[in-house]
Amino acid sequence: MNLVIVNTSCANLASVDFAFKRLGVTPVISADPTVIRSAERVVLPGVGTAGAAMRELNRLQLVGTLQRLSQPLLGICLGMQMLTRQSAELRDGQPVSCLNLIPTEVERMPKALDLPLPHMGWNRTEVSEHPLFKGFGEGEAAPYFYYVHSFAAPLSQQSIARCDYTQPFSAAIAQNNFMGVQFHPERSGEAGARVLQNFLEISC
C-alpha cells in the first residue's frame, strides 16, 4: 500500500506515521505534489490552528493538488476541518477559507457551564455504516475515541459519525473520496486502529 502523509510541517506527523506502521504499512511523508498525486491513500494530519495550516498548504502550493485528488483521503482533526468550506477559527479577524471539499463549515464549540474547553479526552461516538466504521457492529457498545479540539463541524448531511460535548457535532464527515475524523484515530487505542485499517481497505 502506497500511503502518503502530507507533510504540513505540523507537529503530529510522527504519531500518525507510527500508527500506520503498527498496521504494517510504511507511509511516505511528503509535500511533493507528484508524490501525493501518485499515492493510493493520502492522509492529511494537522495540529495547530486553521490559519497556520492553510497558510502552510498555500506556501507549499498544495491546495490545487489536494482538491483534485480522486483516491481516498483522510483528514485527521485539524486536517478534517481543512476539508470544509471554512473555519471560524479567526486569522486577522477573518474566518479562514479551507479546501472546500466537503460542504460544511467549522464553528467554535459553544461554552457551557461546567464543561471545560478544549474538548479533551475519550468520548463515546455514534458511528454510521460508512465503510470507515466497518466492524463497529450493532449490539456492540459505541466506541470511545480520543478528541482534542475547540472547533467542530455541526451535524449535517455529510456527518458519518456523531459525538456530543456541549452539543452534538460531527465526529466524522465524508463526501466522495474525502473523509475526515475530528478525533485522533492514531491515539484512540484499538478502536482508532480499526478506523485506520478500514481506511486502508476502503475503495472509492
Added chain:
Amino acid sequence: MLAKRIIPCLDVRDGQVVKGVQFRNHEIVGDIVPLAQGYAAAGADELVFYDITASSDERVVDKSWVSRVAEVINIPFAVAGGIKSVAAARDILAMGADKISINTPALRDPDLINTLVDEFGQQCIVIGIDSFYNQQSGDYEVHQFTGDEARSGKTNWQTSDWVQEVIRRGAGEIVLNCMNQDGVRRGYDIEQLKNVRKQCTVPLIASGGAGSMEHFYEVFSQAQVDGALAASVFHKAVIQIPQLKDYLRAQGISIRP
C-alpha cells in the same frame, strides 16, 4: 459522555522510571518503554512522563525515548521536564508526543506559555503547577524546581492567581499537583481541587495523593476533575487499572471501557 481519564505518571530520571516520596529518595521502577506499553494495554487513558531532573540541572536531556514510546503506544501521552523554548517543544512534539507540559520554565518566563500556544495550538500545551498548602499562613503557594531539593522553593504566586494567569495566556490543560499529598497515598486534596475547579475553564487533572480506588471516586465525584493522575499505586501494583475502571464504572463514573 466524555470519560474521566485515568493517567499513570512515569517520573523519568536518566532514561529510567523512578518514584520518590514527596519528591525525594528516588528509587528505580523500571524501563520506560515496557512500562508505557503495559499501562496502555491495561486501559490507561493517557500517560505523562516527567523528566524530573531536567529543569533543575540546566542541561539538555536525551529525549530519544519519546519516539520509542510513540512507536509502541496507541494512547495519548504528554512529556514534561526542561522544555524552555519553542525549539525544544517542537523536537518533543516531532518525536510523537501529543502534549508538552511546562512547569518551572513557565514560572521563570510566563511569556513562554503564550508563545508555545501561538506556535503549536492550545490543545498541546499543558501547565503543571506544584501547589503547597502552608498551614501557618493558610495560603496555597506555587513552588518551583521541585525536582531538585537544593533549588526547590516557593514563588511569589498564590495558586489561584497562577491558575488564572496560565489560563489567560492560553494553556490548554492544567495538572495541579498538591504537594502536601504527594506520594503519601492519603487521598487527593479534594478541597483545593474543588476550589481550583470552580475557576478553571480548561481541563483540570488532579495529582498527588492517590492511595486507593476510593480516592479516585472521591476526586471525580466531589472535585469534578477531568482526569486523575497517579504514580506509585500503579507502579507498585497497589491498584490495577482494569479493576479501578470496573469499580469507578460501578459507582456511576463515566469511564472508557
